[in-house]
Amino acid sequence: MDKALLEINELECVRGDKQLFSDLSFSLQAGSLLHVHGPNGSGKTTLLRAIAGLVLPENGEICWNGETTGKQKDDFNRELLYLGHHYGLKFELTGYENLKVFANLSGADINEHEVEAALTKFGLAHCVELPVKVLSQGQKRRVALARLLLQRSKLWILDEPFVALDAAAVELLLGVIKAHVADGGMVILTTHQEVAIDAGQLQHLHLGQQPLDRQQAGSMPSASVTEPH
Amino acid sequence: MFNLFKYSSPASFYPLAGRLAVGFGIASVILLVIGLYMSFFVAPTDYKQGEGYRIMFIHVPAAWMSMWIYVVMACFAAAGMIWNTRLSSMMASSLAPTGAMFTFVALWTGALWGKPMWGAWWVWDARLTSELILLFLYVGFMALESAIDDPRRAARASGLLALVGVINVPIIYYSVQWWNTLHQGSSIKVVDGGIEASMSEIMLWTLLVMTFACWFYAVAVSLSRVRSTILERESDAVWVKALLKERKA
Amino acid sequence: MKSRHKRMVFIAVGLAALAGAVGLIMNALNSNINHFFSPTEVQADAAPKDRSFRLGGLVEVGSIKREDDGLTVHFRVTDNAEVVPVIYTGILPDLFREGEGVVAQGNITSDGVFMADEVLAKHDETYMPPEVADALAKAELAKAEAKAAETTGAANIQTPVKIQEGI
Amino acid sequence: MLSTVKCMVMRDLTLAMRHRSDVLTTVFFFIIVVSLFPLGVGPDAALLKEMAAGVVWVAALLASMLSLTRLFADDYNDGTLEQLMMVPQPLSLIVLGKVLAHWIISGLPLVLMSPLLGLQFGLEGDELIMLMVTLLIGTPVLSLLGAIGAALTLGLRGGGVLVSLLVLPLYIPVLIFGAGAVTASAAGMGADGHLSLMGAILLLALVLAPWASAAALRISVE
Numbered sequence: 089m090d091k092a093l094l095e096i097n098e099l100e101c102v103r104g105d106k107q108l109f110s111d112l113s114f115s116l117q118a119g120s121l122l123h124v125h126g127p128n129g130s131g132k133t134t135l136l137r138a139i140a141g142l143v144l145p146e147n148g149e150i151c152w153n154g155e156t157t158g159k160q161k162d163d164f165n166r167e168l169l170y171l172g173h174h175y176g177l178k179f180e181l182t183g184y185e186n187l188k189v190f191a192n193l194s195g196a197d198i199n200e201h202e203v204e205a206a207l208t209k210f211g212l213a214h215c216v217e218l219p220v221k222v223l224s225q226g227q228k229r230r231v232a233l234a235r236l237l238l239q240r241s242k243l244w245i246l247d248e249p250f251v252a253l254d255a256a257a258v259e260l261l262l263g264v265i266k267a268h269v270a271d272g273g274m275v276i277l278t279t280h281q282e283v284a285i286d287a288g289q290l291q292h293l294h295l296g297q298q299p300l301d302r303q304q305a306g307s308m309p310s311a312s313v314t315e316p317h
Numbered sequence: 318m319f320n321l322f323k324y325s326s327p328a329s330f331y332p333l334a335g336r337l338a339v340g341f342g343i344a345s346v347i348l349l350v351i352g353l354y355m356s357f358f359v360a361p362t363d364y365k366q367g368e369g370y371r372i373m374f375i376h377v378p379a380a381w382m383s384m385w386i387y388v389v390m391a392c393f394a395a396a397g398m399i400w401n402t403r404l405s406s407m408m409a410s411s412l413a414p415t416g417a418m419f420t421f422v423a424l425w426t427g428a429l430w431g432k433p434m435w436g437a438w439w440v441w442d443a444r445l446t447s448e449l450i451l452l453f454l455y456v457g458f459m460a461l462e463s464a465i466d467d468p469r470r471a472a473r474a475s476g477l478l479a480l481v482g483v484i485n486v487p488i489i490y491y492s493v494q495w496w497n498t499l500h501q502g503s504s505i506k507v508v509d510g511g512i513e514a515s516m517s518e519i520m521l522w523t524l525l526v527m528t529f530a531c532w533f534y535a536v537a538v539s540l541s542r543v544r545s546t547i548l549e550r551e552s553d554a555v556w557v558k559a560l561l562k563e564r565k566a
Numbered sequence: 567m568k569s570r571h572k573r574m575v576f577i578a579v580g581l582a583a584l585a586g587a588v589g590l591i592m593n594a595l596n597s598n599i600n601h602f603f604s605p606t607e608v609q610a611d612a613a614p615k616d617r618s619f620r621l622g623g624l625v626e627v628g629s630i631k632r633e634d635d636g637l638t639v640h641f642r643v644t645d646n647a648e649v650v651p652v653i654y655t656g657i658l659p660d661l662f663r664e665g666e667g668v669v670a671q672g673n674i675t676s677d678g679v680f681m682a683d684e685v686l687a688k689h690d691e692t693y694m695p696p697e698v699a700d701a702l703a704k705a706e707l708a709k710a711e712a713k714a715a716e717t718t719g720a721a722n723i724q725t726p727v728k729i730q731e732g733i
Numbered sequence: 734m735l736s737t738v739k740c741m742v743m744r745d746l747t748l749a750m751r752h753r754s755d756v757l758t759t760v761f762f763f764i765i766v767v768s769l770f771p772l773g774v775g776p777d778a779a780l781l782k783e784m785a786a787g788v789v790w791v792a793a794l795l796a797s798m799l800s801l802t803r804l805f806a807d808d809y810n811d812g813t814l815e816q817l818m819m820v821p822q823p824l825s826l827i828v829l830g831k832v833l834a835h836w837i838i839s840g841l842p843l844v845l846m847s848p849l850l851g852l853q854f855g856l857e858g859d860e861l862i863m864l865m866v867t868l869l870i871g872t873p874v875l876s877l878l879g880a881i882g883a884a885l886t887l888g889l890r891g892g893g894v895l896v897s898l899l900v901l902p903l904y905i906p907v908l909i910f911g912a913g914a915v916t917a918s919a920a921g922m923g924a925d926g927h928l929s930l931m932g933a934i935l936l937l938a939l940v941l942a943p944w945a946s947a948a949a950l951r952i953s954v955e
Contacts, residue, residue, distance in 0.1 A: 102469065103467070104466070104467050104468070104469075105468065105550065105552075105553060137955075140819060141818075141819065142815055142818065142819070142954060142955065143955050144401075144951075144955065146401075161821075162572070162821045162822065162823070163821070165819050165820060165821040166821040168819060169819075170815075170816075170819055172812060172815065173812070174811055174812020174813075174815070175811065175812060176811070176812040176813050176815070176816040177811065177812075177813065178744075178748060178811065178813055179811065180748055180751040180752065181744075181747065181748070181751075185747070189740065189744050190816065190820065192736070192740045193737060193740060193741075193817070193820035193821075193822055193827075194820055194821060195821065361694075361695030361696075361697075362695060362696060363693050363694065363695070363696075364694055364695060364696040364698070364699030364700075365661065365666075365689065365699075366660070366661065366689065366693070367660075369660065370693055373693070433659065433660045434659060434660055434661050434687060434689055435659055435661070435686045435687055435688070435689075436657075436658065436659025436662070436684075436685060436686045436687055437659075437684070437686055440686065446905065446909070450902045450905055453898075453901070453902035454902055456898065457898050457899045457902065460895060460898050460899075461885060461886070461895065461899060464886070464889050464890075464891065464895055465889060470952055470953070470955060473952045474885050474949065474952050474953065477881075477885065477945065477948055477949055477952065478881075478885060478899060480945075481881060481903070481945055482902075482903075488906075495595060499669055499686060499688055501688070501689055501690050501691040502690070502691045503691060504691040504692070504693065515690075515691055515692040515693070516692065516693040516694060517693065517694045517695055517698055520693055520694075572734065572823070575734065576823070579940070580940045583936045583937070583939060583940040584936075584937070584940065586932075586933075586936050587932075587933040587934075587936040587937045588933075590929040590930065590932045590933035590936070591929070591930065591933045593925070593926075593929040594925075594926040594927075594929040594930040594933070595926075597923065597925045597926035597929070612921070612922065613920075614919075614920035614921055614922075616779075617779075617783055617919075617920060618783075619920065
């Protein structure tokens with residue numbers, strides 16, 4: 089279990105003319121959780137989106153199973169679940185319809201019972217047939233999170249997953265994350281909330297320690313990784 | 318061997334572009350003077366069109382350049398998208414205004430030529446319409462580029478548009494062969510590997526001199542344009558700051 | 567493996583579509599989308615009767631007649647096979663001459679006369695000084711004379727033949 | 734692979750059915766624009782008949798343009814677009830599905846309405862059929878090419894105006910051959926040439942446009 093599944097090599101990301109980070113390298117193996125820290129604007133979201141393949145990095149590569157993700161997009165996407173700031177839900181569709189579309193496109197065949205079970209787990213038993221627009225913010229977030237249980241992806245990338253969740257739901261999500269990591273899954277997440285995360289091999293990544301000029305960058309790391317303890 | 322890769326970084330390309338721009342600028346002015354002299358005084362009167370045909374010496378080079386610049390621009394855009402090189406995208410965007418200018422000139426001189434010869438400023442035949450579309454494509458390219466704030470996205474999005482529009486260039490070129498249009502065919506054709514021109518030799522030379530004048534002008538102008546783009550985009554870079562300090566001193 | 571398989575399907579579909587498109591374009595070029603009708607087509611009733619269309623061909627040599635008002639012109643358009651009479655009122659382009667290409671927009675009347683609203687001259691892509699054109703015409707004439715002399719050589723007729731080049 | 738396209742078409746059609754007024758807006762826009770011409774140029778029957786094909790085609794162009802900006806914008810705003818980019822399917826197939834749905838919602842109704850409008854302009858029998866056929870071949874091209882423009886201008890201010898600047902020049906060939914086919918057949922000449930050229934354009938657009946739009950989306954979503 090020591091082989092690193094996800095490897096990031098000398099990654100550099102730029103927004104506009106501003107360099108967010110450069111020379112960022114780390115690797116992640118099965119059964120580990122990476123907690124990305126950093127102040128606003130340090131490039132946390134950009135890093136997560138770059139790993140998910142939504143942002144094209146200026147330099148460096150992202151490897152999954154020893155091959156760059158760009159070359160095996162479909163295979164990598166099958167292992168990936170990214171939940172960002174947006175819910176990624178169609179408000180006019182019901183929770184079931186929303187989840188069904190993504191399950192179909194991922195090649196997973198799910199039925200109403202599985203969806204109901206997943207939503208029930210997140211405390212939304214009665215919401216299967218309701219259009220998402222009538223739900224509250226927290227409930228919408230939970231519908232989105234239900235995808236974690238339905239699609240059997242190995243790598244979860246969660247950008248601020250605890251936003252809008254009540255205490256009980258936070259506990260619930262933590263439990264789901266722990267179970268996933270214990271099961272050999274991988275999680276990369278950011279959060280501003282004080283949440284006690286401790287699951288599997290825990291790594292921390294700190295972004296945005298020194299703001300750098302593009303030309304001076306290179307030797308000095310703008311991010312640091314603490315090894316698993 | 319000339320090391321291309323050395324000059325693919327903006328910092329080392331900037332001074333080179335400056336020297337090239339001056340060289341091409343001078344060459345284009347000299348050729349333009351010779352070319353214009355030849356167009357007006359050396360080239361003989363045409364047996365059919367009289368003196369009016371002389372507008373050809375600006376119309377044809379402009380039309381050629383309008384298509385050629387588009388192809389070059391699309392190649393730069395493609396290179397910029399494939400290898401993620403900033404300089405190629407900057408070259409593409411600095412070629413666009415010159416290309417649009419030549420398209421505009423080709424359309425206008427065409428209209429001025431068409432009125433006395435054909436009897437109409439404008440007809441909706443395939444050649445004219447496709448050249449007009451080319452102008453729209455240039456305008457669209459520039460509009461899209463300026464509408465996007467993030468320079469990286471701007472370069473890639475406009476580059477993609479340039480690539481989509483490239484399909485129009487062969488349509489312009491072959492329109493006079495494919496359709497029975499009012500516009501005459503090409504005077505210079507590649508036949509069996511050789512080049513055949515249906516005009517007298519001195520006219521052909523005049524045309525070639527004018528074409529090279531336009532070509533060098535396009536190179537000079539777009540190189541000096543790319544220099545200012547480099548300064549603008551790389552304003553944070555150390556070498557730009559050093560350069561500006563040097564200039565102030 | 568699976569994604570490679572998928573890519574093969576993509577390429578196959580792409581090539582098939584491309585082949586189809588090329589085939590259709592060839593077909594289109596063969597059927598020749600007309601920008602104008604020739605006199606032959608007009609005489610064969612291929613041109614529309616009730617709407618305006620474009621007539622293209624050469625101005626027949628010796629057919630131009632101006633009316634007294636100086637603006638109305640009668641001429642005939644030919645494609646060296648059939649002829650259509652045309653009436654036009656207005657200013658003609660510089661290159662409107664006998665034996666030259668012309669495109670006219672207008673309607674055809676019931677008695678077969680083409681009433682033009684607009685007359686455009688079509689010129690070719692040849693440019694040369696007048697002396698060269700003269701020399702070429704003379705050479706052409708000489709060649710034709712030689713030919714004429716050859717064919718009628720036995721009769722030994724020396725009268726010069728006036729050549730009227732159609733195109 | 735076909736199931737991906739089908740899934741996207743069904744999703745977008747379901748969404749459209751819950752927003753029926755959007756579909757009707759496009760159709761009514763089409764009808765109104767076409768009806769404005771006789772009011773503008775006067776009720777000269779011969780003139781109207783000659784203009785008919787061009788007017789219906791230009792109106793179809795504008796109507797399809799009108800609905801273009803929404804093609805990707807809704808999905809972009811609620812984050813479903815980025816989720817769609819991360820499903821293990823080629824993005825071009827997803828785009829193809831969306832474009833197909835867009836055509837069913839905004840192109841097909843125009844095709845079905847066109848004979849009625851053609852009658853207003855005094856077209857008859859064969860000409861009406863030809864008008865429908867050209868629109869049937871041509872409107873999918875409008876949706877396909879339009880998708881490229883919509884993808885490129887995603888999330889930009891003034892995107893609506895910009896999209897017309899980018900897309901209308903690309904529409905010109907379709908307009909020329911579409912309206913040309915109707916005019917040619919009305920003049921009693923064969924429209925084979927026009928129709929085969931339109932078919933060729935449709936085939937090329939079917940292959941290239943989803944791919945180009947997918948590339949554009951990747952650039953725009955970043």
